[in-house]
Amino acid sequence: MKKAQADPMKLIVVAVILLIAMVVIIMIFRGLIGKEAKQAEGTIDKIGADTDCDGANDIIDYCPKDPDVTKKSDVSSRSDCKDNLPAKPC
Ligand SMILES: [Ca+2]
Ligand SMILES: [Ca+2]
Secondary structure, eight states, X not given: XXXXXXXXXXXXXXXXXXXXXXXXXXXXXXXXXXXXXXXXXXXXXXXXXXXXXSSSOTTTOSSTTOTTOOSGGGSSSGGGOOOOOOXXXX
């Protein structure tokens, strides 16, 4: 009985199809990862921002748009925060 041999052309066709599928999958994942990285950069920029230039980053500033207030103890409630952004950037 003769042993079945793989047709070299079929192997090449299958290899090319697998290669194309891998390239497509990699391109899809690179696109998804790129979007996530841009979102993370935006979040990091927001965390480091000091919108009112009072020395307290927005994430810890009780009134991020009021340069006269940085702590909760400086005002009775958040409604006392004013929108006094400086005219010039920090
Ligand atoms: Ca601030
Ligand atoms: Ca402030």
